[in-house]
Amino acid sequence: MKNAVGREIPAEALAIELKNGRKYEPYQGKGYRDGKYIKKAGPTTKIYENPQESKILPSIRDAVIACGIKDGMTVSFHHHFRNGDYIVNMVMKEIVALGIKDITIAASSLGDAHDPIAEYIEQGIVTGIQTSGIRGKMGDVVSHGKLKTPAILRSHGGRVRAIEEGDVHIDVAFIGAPTSDEYGNARALGGKGDCGVLSYAVVDSEYADKVVVITDTLVPYPNFPPSIHGVNVDYVVKVDEIGNPKKIASAAARMTQNPRDLMMAENTAKVIAACPWFKEGFSFQTGAGGPSLAVNRFLEPLMDAKGIKMSWAIGGITAAICELQRKGKVGKIIDVQDFDTGAIEDIRTNPNHYEMTASEYANPANKGAFVNKLDFVVLAALEVDIDFNVNVITGSDGVLRGAPGGHPDTAEGAKCCVIVTPLTRGRMATICEHVVTVTTPGDCVDVVVTDYGTAVNPNRPDIIKALDDAGIKHVPIKELQEKAYSLVGTPDDLQWKDKVVAILEARDGTILDVVKEIKPYEDK
Amino acid sequence: MELKAVGTAGTLESSDVMITLEPKDSGGIDLTLESSVINQYGRQIKAQVLASLERLGVKNAKVIVNDHGALDCTIKARVECAFYRGCQCDMDGKFDWGGVIR
Amino acid sequence: MSLPRPKPERFRLRRTMMFMNAQKPGLIKDAYIYGADSIMLDLEDAVAENQKDSARFSLYHALKEIDYGDTEVIVRINGLDTPHWKEDIRVCVAGGCDGIRIAKTESAQDVKTVDEAVTEAEKEFGVEVGRTLLMAALESPKGVLNAYEICQASPRLFGVALSGGDYRKCMQVKVIPGGIEMLFARGLMLNAARAAGIQCFDTVFTNLNDDEGFRAEVKQNVEMGFDGKSLINPKQIPIVHEMLAPTQKEIAEAEKIVRAYREHASEGVGVFTLDNGKMIDIAFVPGAERVIKLAKASGIYEGDL
Numbered sequence: 001m002k003n004a005v006g007r008e009i010p011a012e013a014l015a016i017e018l019k020n021g022r023k024y025e026p027y028q029g030k031g032y033r034d035g036k037y038i039k040k041a042g043p044t045t046k047i048y049e050n051p052q053e054s055k056i057l058p059s060i061r062d063a064v065i066a067c068g069i070k071d072g073m074t075v076s077f078h079h080h081f082r083n084g085d086y087i088v089n090m091v092m093k094e095i096v097a098l099g100i101k102d103i104t105i106a107a108s109s110l111g112d113a114h115d116p117i118a119e120y121i122e123q124g125i126v127t128g129i130q131t132s133g134i135r136g137k138m139g140d141v142v143s144h145g146k147l148k149t150p151a152i153l154r155s156h157g158g159r160v161r162a163i164e165e166g167d168v169h170i171d172v173a174f175i176g177a178p179t180s181d182e183y184g185n186a187r188a189l190g191g192k193g194d195c196g197v198l199s200y201a202v203v204d205s206e207y208a209d210k211v212v213v214i215t216d217t218l219v220p221y222p223n224f225p226p227s228i229h230g231v232n233v234d235y236v237v238k239v240d241e242i243g244n245p246k247k248i249a250s251a252a253a254r255m256t257q258n259p260r261d262l263m264m265a266e267n268t269a270k271v272i273a274a275c276p277w278f279k280e281g282f283s284f285q286t287g288a289g290g291p292s293l294a295v296n297r298f299l300e301p302l303m304d305a306k307g308i309k310m311s312w313a314i315g316g317i318t319a320a321i322c323e324l325q326r327k328g329k330v331g332k333i334i335d336v337q338d339f340d341t342g343a344i345e346d347i348r349t350n351p352n353h354y355e356m357t358a359s360e361y362a363n364p365a366n367k368g369a370f371v372n373k374l375d376f377v378v379l380a381a382l383e384v385d386i387d388f389n390v391n392v393i394t395g396s397d398g399v400l401r402g403a404p405g406g407h408p409d410t411a412e413g414a415k416c417c418v419i420v421t422p423l424t425r426g427r428m429a430t431i432c433e434h435v436v437t438v439t440t441p442g443d444c445v446d447v448v449v450t451d452y453g454t455a456v457n458p459n460r461p462d463i464i465k466a467l468d469d470a471g472i473k474h475v476p477i478k479e480l481q482e483k484a485y486s487l488v489g490t491p492d493d494l495q496w497k498d499k500v501v502a503i504l505e506a507r508d509g510t511i512l513d514v515v516k517e518i519k520p521y522e523d524k
Numbered sequence: 525m526e527l528k529a530v531g532t533a534g535t536l537e538s539s540d541v542m543i544t545l546e547p548k549d550s551g552g553i554d555l556t557l558e559s560s561v562i563n564q565y566g567r568q569i570k571a572q573v574l575a576s577l578e579r580l581g582v583k584n585a586k587v588i589v590n591d592h593g594a595l596d597c598t599i600k601a602r603v604e605c606a607f608y609r610g611c612q613c614d615m616d617g618k619f620d621w622g623g624v625i626r
Numbered sequence: 627m628s629l630p631r632p633k634p635e636r637f638r639l640r641r642t643m644m645f646m647n648a649q650k651p652g653l654i655k656d657a658y659i660y661g662a663d664s665i666m667l668d669l670e671d672a673v674a675e676n677q678k679d680s681a682r683f684s685l686y687h688a689l690k691e692i693d694y695g696d697t698e699v700i701v702r703i704n705g706l707d708t709p710h711w712k713e714d715i716r717v718c719v720a721g722g723c724d725g726i727r728i729a730k731t732e733s734a735q736d737v738k739t740v741d742e743a744v745t746e747a748e749k750e751f752g753v754e755v756g757r758t759l760l761m762a763a764l765e766s767p768k769g770v771l772n773a774y775e776i777c778q779a780s781p782r783l784f785g786v787a788l789s790g791g792d793y794r795k796c797m798q799v800k801v802i803p804g805g806i807e808m809l810f811a812r813g814l815m816l817n818a819a820r821a822a823g824i825q826c827f828d829t830v831f832t833n834l835n836d837d838e839g840f841r842a843e844v845k846q847n848v849e850m851g852f853d854g855k856s857l858i859n860p861k862q863i864p865i866v867h868e869m870l871a872p873t874q875k876e877i878a879e880a881e882k883i884v885r886a887y888r889e890h891a892s893e894g895v896g897v898f899t900l901d902n903g904k905m906i907d908i909a910f911v912p913g914a915e916r917v918i919k920l921a922k923a924s925g926i927y928e929g930d931l
Contacts, residue, residue, distance in 0.1 A: 259660065259860035397563045426539050426593025427561045451659050486693075487655070488595060491564035521562045533680050539652035597687035598651040605680045615679035616709045621686055621720030622751060 003027040005389055005441050007513045013500050014511065016150065020166035024503075025510045030412050030443050033508040038365060041166025043209045046234065054182040055236045060214065061094045063174075063235045067210040069095060072102045073171040076208060078201035079109035079133070080176070080337065084193065084247030087176035087214055089116050090239065096125055104128030104149075106168050108159060108200035108358070109403050112136040113247070121147050130168055132156060133403025134393075134502075142501050143399040145517035151400075151502040153393060153439075156336070157362030157369060157409035158507035160203045164365060167509060173208035175201045175228055176242045180215040184233025185226035188355075189348050191217035193245035196317075196338030196347050198227035202357040205232040216242045227355060252319035252342040255297060256290035260422060260451050265294035268378055268420045268449045273302040274470035275463060277375040277415050280308045281331075285315035285410055286378040288339040291420045295378050296320040303329060314361065314370050315377075315406060322346035322353065334370060336361040336406070362409035364507045371406070371413030379407055381421045383428075383435040386478050388442030388457050390419060391435035393504065396428045398494040398518040400502060404439045408507050411444040416463060423450040429484035429491065431477065436494060438513040439504055452483055495519035527585060531610025534594075534602035541594035543573070543606040546586035553577060553584070559591035572596050576603040579624045631699070634724035634759050636784045638698065639923050640664050640825060641854040641870050642863050643787075647672035648701070649681040654688045657697075660860035661867070663923070664698035669714050670705070670729050678710050682717045689721030700761065702727040706736055712743060718758070719747035725759035725784065730792070732769045737762055737779035744782070761785045761827075765792035770811045777822035786819050787856060788812060790829030803839060805846060816851055825853040834859050844869045871924035872917045880917035881929055887911050 001009050003026030014024045020041055057063050069075065075095070077088045088107065093116075095103060103125060105117065109132040118137035120126040127148035134142060134151060142151050154162055162168050177198060178191030188198045193216070205211050205228045212235045213228060222230075256262065268291070272278055284299075286292045297320070303309065311331040313321045319342020324330050333353040338344045347353045362371050371377075382402060383391040390411075393402040411417040421430045431450060446463055448455045455477035456464045467474050485491075496516040504513040527547040534542040548554070557570055573589055576599070594602070604625050608615065619625060644662040646653045648669050657665045667688070673681040685701065701723045703714035707730070718726050728740050740760060748755045760782040764770050770793065777786055788811055794800065799807040812828065819826035828847045831840045844866055847855055855866055872880070882900050887908070890898045897907045921927035 262861060263660065396561055427565055427595060428593065451656075489565065489568055491561075492567055494563050518563075521566050533683075537652070539655065594651060595655060597655075597691040598684065601680070601683035601687045605683045608679065616713050618716065619682070619713065621717055625683070625686060626690070 001026050003511065004029040004443075005387070005438050005512065007438055009511050009514060010500060013150065013503055013514050016503065018167040019169045022165070022167060022509070027441065027506045027510045027512045030441065032510065033364075038165050040164050041169065041207070043207050045209065055184055055233060056182050057235050057237050060090055060237055060239065061098070063212045063237050064091070064094050064098060066235055067172045067212065069100055069172055071100055074104040074106050074128070074169060076170040076173045076204045077105065077107040078175060078198065078204065079107060079111065080188065080195040080198055080200060081193065081243040081248045083111050083113045084244035085111070085113045085176065086241060086243045087174060088114050091174045091214075092117060092120060092126070096120060101125045102127050104130065106130040106170055108156065109133035109405070110135070110138060114138055124148060130154065132159065132405050134400045135402065139400035143515070143518050145497070145499050145501055147501065150500045150514070152505060153404060153502055154505045155362065155404045155408040155507045156200065156358050156406045157364050157371065158505055158509065160359040160363040161365040161507065162505070162509060163203050163207045164359075164363070165509065170204055170208035172210040172212065173201070173204035174212050174214060175205060177213050177215045177228060178242065179217045179219045179223055180213045180236055181219055181221040181223040181230065182236060183221055183230035184211070184213045184228065184236050185221070185223040185230040186213045186215065186228035186233070187223055187226055189344070190219065191215065192241070193243045193248045194344050195248050196344040197335050197355040199336040199356060199361065200358045201228060203359060205229065210234050212237060214239055214242060216240060249338065249341045249344050252340040255320070256294050258290060261291040261294055264291045264420050264422070264449055264451055266298045267454060268295045268418055269298035269302055270470075270472060271418060271447055271449060271454060271467065272299060272376050272416070273306070274472055275376070275416050275466050278306070278308070281311040282308070282375045283373060284310050284313050284376050285374060285414070286321075287380055288316055288318050289380045292378045292380055293318060293320055295420070296324060300324060300329065314356075314374065315410070317343040317347075319343055319346070322350070325350070325352065362406050362413070364409070364412070369409075369413065371409050374410060374414040376416050376418065377410040377414040378418045378420060379411065381419050381430065383430055383432050384419055384421065384445070384448050384477075385432050385435045385442070386481050388445040388448070388477065389435050389438040390440040390442075390445055391437045392439045394436040394515060396436070396491075398436055398496065398515075400515060404504070408440040408444065411440045412507065416446050417444060418447045418449060419445055420449045423452040423480060423484045424488050427488045429481070429488050431480040431484045432491070433481060437504060437515055441506065441512060448477060448480070450480055453480055455480055525581070525608070525611045525613065527582060527607065527610040528612050529610055531606040531608070533605035533609060536590060536592060538592050539594055539598070541589060541591040541599055541602050543602040544588040545582070545606045545610050547610065548584040548586055550584055553582070553587055555587040555589065557589045557591070559589070561591070561593050569599060572599045573603055576600050577607075579626070580604065580607050581624070582607060630722055631694070631724060633754070633757055634698065636759060637825065638663075639919055640698065640785065640827065641923070642857055642866050643700065643827060643854060644857045644860065644863065645672065645702070645830070648685040648688070649673050649677050651684065654684065655692060658694050660863050662697065662857065662860070662863050663854065664700050665694070666700050666702055666727060666856070667723075668702045669710070670702045678704070682713065686717050686721045689723055698724045700725040700727055702729060702763075705730040706739060715740065715743045716747050716750070719744060719753055720751045722753065723758070725761060727787070728760060728762050729789075730765045730769070731762035731776055732766060733772050734775040734779035737776055737783060741780045741782055756782065758782065759784050761787060763787045763789045764811070764815060765789040766796050767793070770814055773815045773818035774821060777818045777824050783824055785825030785827055785853065786815055787827035788815055788829045803842070805843065812850060820851070826851070828852045828855045830856045830858050831862070832858060834861070841865060841869070867924055870920060871926055872921050876917055877921045877927060877929075880914035881931060883910050883914035884918060884931055
C-alpha cells in the first residue's frame with residue numbers, strides 16, 4: 001500500500017504487532033491524528049510503603065537480577081552521554097552474561113559508542129531495536145538483515161508518544177546520571193561527566209515497570225532539584241565511570257570557516273529575516289552542524305538591524321545560542337540536550353536557561369509541545385527530494401547511519417522549517433529525485449537553502465511571497481535537482497532485498513517508510 | 525606510448541580518486557574498484573575508467589581504483605596522468621590534448 | 627560536455643579574481659558559485675613540483691567539462707624560467723580558457739614570448755587566433771620598472787597585476803598597514819596601465835582573520851583606481867564587490883550623462899550641458915558607462931539603461 005509520501009509500505013510491516021494491540025497504518029499526511037483521544041499506558045510499579053534507608057545495590061548485575069529481567073523483555077536507555085556513553089554496553093554485558101536472551105533495546109538514541117551491541121545482534125541475543133539513531137557497526141548489521149525483527153526508528157517526540165500510548169512497553173529503564181542520591185533523585189550536573197540535562201530519560205522513569213539509576217557520583221540526599229525523581233526509581237547503582245567525560249561534552253564546536261557553509265548560513269539567515277514571523281519575540285531552533293550553527297552568527301546582525309530580540313530558543317543547545325543570550329538577545333533557553341561544554345556550563349549558572357522533558361519538547365500526543373509554538377527551525381539533511389521529503393537516516397549506500405532526532409517534530413511544528421544543505425557532497429546529489437528513505441515528510445518542509453540556490457515548497461505561497469517581496473531569489477526544487485545530476489551524473493538505483501530491516505515511524509505512529517536489506521554491489 | 529612501470533595518480537581525499545596502473549603482458553584489464561559511492565556510481569566509474577584506458581590504447585593492465593566520490597572529469601584526469609607516469613615519458617613534453625586525452 | 631566558452635571580452639568587469647589550485651578537484655568543480663568575476667586556476671605556486679603534470683590533466687578536463695557560466699576562467703601558468711610553461715600554454719589553449727596569467731613578467735619580451743607560444747597553440751588546436759587573452763603579473767622591481775613597456779606588449783593583454791609576496795621579498799620589506807611599502811609599485815603600475823589603456827589589479831591580502839585590514843586595503847585600492855583585486859578566499863568576494871559598488875548619487879549622475887549623450891549623439895552634438903549646468907563632452911561617457919556596469923554587477927541598479 002502506498003502512503004501519503006508515495007512510499008510502498010509492505011504488508012509485513014503493517015502486520016507488525018505493537019504491544020498495545022494498535023495496528024500500524026501507512027502515513028496519511030500531517031495532522032492526521034490531531035484531535036483523536038488516546039489512553040495512556042501506565043506501568044506496573046511496586047509499593048514501597050515501609051521505609052528503606054537506601055536503594056543502592058552493589059552492582060549492575062545485582063540490579064539486573066533484582067529487576068527480574070527475563071527472556072523477551074525490553075530495556076531502555078537515554079543518549080545524553082552521546083559518544084561517551086558506557087551505560088548501554090555495561091548493562092547489556094551483564095544481561096548477556098546472565099544468559100538472558102531475546103532482548104529488545106528501546107533507547108532514545110544509539111551511536112558509535114555502542115558497536116559491541118552489533119555482536120549481540122549477530123548472536124541473536126538482542127532481537128529488537130527501537131531508537132532514534134542507529135550508526136556504526138549496529139547500523140551495518142541491521143542493514144544487512146541480522147536483527148531478528150525490524151528496527152523501529154522514531155523521532156524524539158514520536159518516542160515519547162509511543163511509550164505513553166503503549167506501542168512499546170519498557171520493562172526496565174537503565175538511566176545513567178552524572179549524580180544521584182541513595183533514593184535515585186538524579187541530576188545532570190555536579191558529577192564527573194556532566195551532560196547538562198536528562199530530558200530524554202524522564203518518560204522512561206515514568207513509564208517503565210522498573211527503573212534503575214546508574215551513577216558514578218553519589219551525593220547526599222536529597223539531590224534537588226532532580227531531573228529524574230527518586231519516587232520513580234527502584235534501584236541505584238554506583239559504578240566507577242558512567243562514560244568518557246571528554247566525549248559526553250565536547251568542546252564548543254568551532255564556528256565553521258568553510259566558505260560554502262558560511263555562504264549557505266548567511267542565505268538562510270536572510271530567508272528567516274524575510275519571513276513575517278521575524279519580529280520582536282520570535283522563537284528559534286537550530287542544529288549543531290556547520291552551516292546550521294553558523295546561522296546564529298548571521299542572524300544576530302539582522303536582528304540588530306531590525307531592533308528585535310528572540311523570546312526563546314529550544315532544542316539541542318550549543319554555546320553559540322548561550323552567547324547570544326548573554327548579549328541580551330534571547331529571552332529564555334529551554335533545553336532538551338546539550339551539545340557542548342559551553343551549553344552545560346550555561347545551564348549550571350544561568351537562571352534563564354531551563355531543562356525540559358522530551359515530551360514538553362516534541363511529543364505530538366500531549367496537549368501542546370514547544371515545537372508547536374516554534375517560529376523557525378533550521379535543520380540539516382543527507383538528502384532532500386523534489387517533493388521536499390528529507391532523509392537523515394540512510395547513506396547513499398542504503399546503510400543506516402543517522403537519526404531522525406527532533407527533525408520531523410520541529411519540521412511539523414515550526415511555522416517555517418528551513419533545510420540547509422550543499423547541493424552535492426562529493427559525488428552524492430543531496431537534492432535528488434527520490435530520497436533513499438523518507439524520515440521527514442515533505443509536507444512539513446518549507447524552504448531548502450543550498451550553495452546553488454534556494455527553493456520554497458509550493459504549498460507555502462506565504463513564504464514565497466515573503467521572499468519575493470524581499471527580493472530573495474528562489475528556484476523550483478526540480479531545477480536544483482537537475483543541476484545536481486548534471487554535476488554528478490544520474491545515480492543508479494540502490495539494489496534491495498525483500499526483507500524489511502527498519503520501520504520509519506512518523507511522529508504520529510503511522511509508517512512513513514521502511515528500509516530493506518541492502519544488496520551488496522555486484523560488479524556487472 | 526606503452527605502460528612500462530607502475531603509474532599512480534590522485535589522492536585519497538574526498539572528491540578525488542587514486543588510480544594505479546600496473547603493466548601486464550596479457551590477460552586484458554584486471555580492474556579492482558573501491559568507492560564511497562559504489563552502489564550508485566560503481567557502474568559509471570568503471571565504464572569511465574575503461575573508456576579512458578581504451579582511448580589511451582591500454583590493452584593489458586592491472587588497474588586499482590580507489591574512489592572517494594570523484595566526478596568524471598577527475599576520473600579521466602587521474603587515469604591519464606597515471607598512464608603517462610607509467611610510460612615514463614617527459615611530463616613537460618607535448619601531450620595529445622583533445623586527441624586521446626579527452 | 628559543456629559547449630565551448632564564448633569568445634572572451636578583453637575589457638570586461640574584473641573586480642574579483644579568485645585563486646584556486648588547479649590540482650584540487652573539490653575546489654575547481656564549482657568555484658564559480660561564490661560570484662567572483664574571474665577565477666584563476668593555478669598551475670604555479672599552489673601546485674607542488676611533482677604534481678605539475680597531474681594538475682594539467684585536471685585542468686584540461688575541468689575546462690572542457692565544467693560549466694563556469696559567466697565567470698571568466700583564467701589560468702596562471704608557470705614562469706618562463708621553468709620547464710613547464712610551454713606545455714602549460716598548450717593545455718590552456720586546448721582546453722579553451724579565457725585568459726592566461728603570466729607569472730613573474732619582467733619585460734615586454736616575456737609577454738611577446740608567451741603571445742607567440744599562444745598563437746602557435748591556437749593554430750595547432752584550431753582555436754581562433756587572438757582568442758586567448760593575457761594578463762601580466764609583475765612580481766619584481768624590474769618588472770615594476772618595465773611596467774609601461776609590458777602594458778603595451780600585446781593586443782591580447784587586458785591587464786596587469788601586482789604580486790606582492792615576491793615583490794616585497796625583493797624590496798626587503800614586510801607587509802605594512804597602510805601600504806607605504808607598495809606605494810611606488812602600485813602607483814607606477816596604475817599609471818602605466820592607464821597610459822596603455824589596460825586594466826590594473828592589486829595583489830592578494832593574505833591574513834584571512836583581519837577583516838578590518840582587508841577592508842582598509844580594498845578602500846585604498848578603490849581610491850587609487852584599481853579595477854579589481856586578486857583574492858585567496860571566497861569570503862573576500864562580497865567585501866570587494868560592496869566597496870567597489872557606486873553610490874546611488876554616482877549612478878544617477880552616470881545615468882544622466884549616458885542618456886544625454888545618447889540623445890545628443892543622434893543629432894551629431896559632442897558637447898552638451900546637463901540640467902545642473904554641468905558641461906559634458908564625450909570623454910565623460912566611458913566612465914559613466916562603467917559606473918552603470920558596476921551598479922548592474924553589484925545588483926543595485928534598478929534603471930533601464
